[in-house]
Amino acid sequence: MPSKVLISTANRLYDARTIDQVGLSVKMDVDSTAVMSHVRHLRDRFTSATLRDVDSWKPEHKISGQAKFINQNTVAVNGQHYQAKSFIIAVGSTPNIIKEWKDILNDRFLTTDQIFELPQLPKSLAVIGSGVIAIELAQAFHRLGVETTIFARSNKVGILSSPKLQDMAHEELLRELNIRFETLPEQVSLENDQIKITYHNKQSQLETIFTDYLLSATGRSSLLSTLTLEKINPAYGDVKTLPIDLQTKQLGEYPIFIVGDAFSKTPLQHEAAHEGRATVQNCLNYPQVQNIKTLAPLGIVFCSPEMAIVGQTFQQLNDAKADFVTGFASYEKQSRALTLGKNQG
């Protein structure tokens, strides 16, 4: 959610700066010092509603502490054992970090959990990753005036698997953003209160840039590994191979359901809400477990122009050797898009 506030603010500024598209000429003098506190202010306002809800629960219904499974019916927290007929696990996830760089760069190495705590906008930022979050944040910071460099392991940006759409996404985003595809930093160090990043460019030449912060946005890992699930079943030592039913979120044959970021291919808010509600029903009615009705698959990158997938992706259709046709419509000459000065992409 804080990323959406940042994106919205960045786009508002971008709209103001590109206002000449609609016949106005504006000289602007922007003071963006309050942006980060605005982001935190709204984030805290949004989360406070949920926190208030949890706060209103009776204290005897809440236990705070690190939980570990003892067996399929028992969880230990703070040395106490708790038993339940069924469990919902919603431990969430944590951003992946490169431990070695974190040690070198300290608080200059940021994850998506930490970046919103910056007291003010940095002057420059390097972003690692070209997935949803990386592109959204990089573009937002760029539009807010932060000098931004993006390093991407692959040649792919965002979520589109259709080659034609990837080409368009490249073209549109590279017009604005400094993205180095198939290029990753090789060495990082602190030098004169800045981060020095060394990497080989595509021509295999060694290059160096200096930047204030390094944002690692290369995905998140589930916190399931903290729960000692191997006590339930020795085969559950590797949380990446857990036999979780995609339709019911049930773990194996156990009365255990895993939802949210802890195990999810459905990260959007309405999907998470639906999944949560349906799983509570399954838990209460256990062992009668119903499939969680699948909503239409939906993926969105809130960059500009936006990318979105509804239903199966190009790659899924291709992999399934499905017989499909592709259509193409452009907004470039569409009246409403032209009227709004938003006829790109």
Added chain:
Amino acid sequence: MPSKVLISTANRLYDARTIDQVGLSVKMDVDSTAVMSHVRHLRDRFTSATLRDVDSWKPEHKISGQAKFINQNTVAVNGQHYQAKSFIIAVGSTPNIIKEWKDILNDRFLTTDQIFELPQLPKSLAVIGSGVIAIELAQAFHRLGVETTIFARSNKVGILSSPKLQDMAHEELLRELNIRFETLPEQVSLENDQIKITYHNKQSQLETIFTDYLLSATGRSSLLSTLTLEKINPAYGDVKTLPIDLQTKQLGEYPIFIVGDAFSKTPLQHEAAHEGRATVQNCLNYPQVQNIKTLAPLGIVFCSPEMAIVGQTFQQLNDAKADFVTGFASYEKQSRALTLGKNQG
């Protein structure tokens, strides 16, 4: 369409001016001299596609001139008589004007057809009317920095017939706009290169304002009256009482269909397109005439915040003594609206 370009430009400027809602402080210096030419430029671009289409028709299929009906099968244009199995009438409409004021004010008296021809934004503008077009244009000019005064015959603004929604519309729009309800100009004159408007305020005191232009936005009249329809049927002398079938747009029992602004309760573009296509079918298949499938009733005022009606209005339901419930949802605390700084109304 030109009004939508003006509205879009005005809202873009308003968004830039109110950018402090999202944590940015911007000093702006706006030059809006190019706005009107931008509006005309886009309008001409949009209409040129339609004009190109008409231009591509063979000359022998087009006759240019004032048409008058001789009888139900015959039309006279430039002294020539033309006969057809069936007719579609799409003569459009013309803005209502107050003849007496037009004579006094000359080119300072504007209709919605003329206002987009202004070489640049005026400094001040008086608008008569509080319907869709009046409110849309008045707000757009106001947001572009034009000092705007609105005179409204009634106490109603826009299209909402629900008293609660009217109250909200009043509250929101009066926060920004200078609307004088139940107040109309009584006298207008030219004085020192400005319009002097005299009127009684609600306390029955005589007041005077000076303004650069007067925009009359009190609706449009069909141009059907130019067609001498009374030659078809003597009862058709008053075009306001023509027996036009709402389902088929057919005039009485004649092979004549009236579409578009000439007779329409469906002024939106997609409705007009649908109506046009379906009527051509009816004409070609005459005398087999099918009902033009009715799209869901839809009304929108592109003011900020927008007003819209889908389906039957409060008044229609009330008049039909229908049993109905009203629901209420506010965007005031909605996360996305807050994120965008658009949580009013």
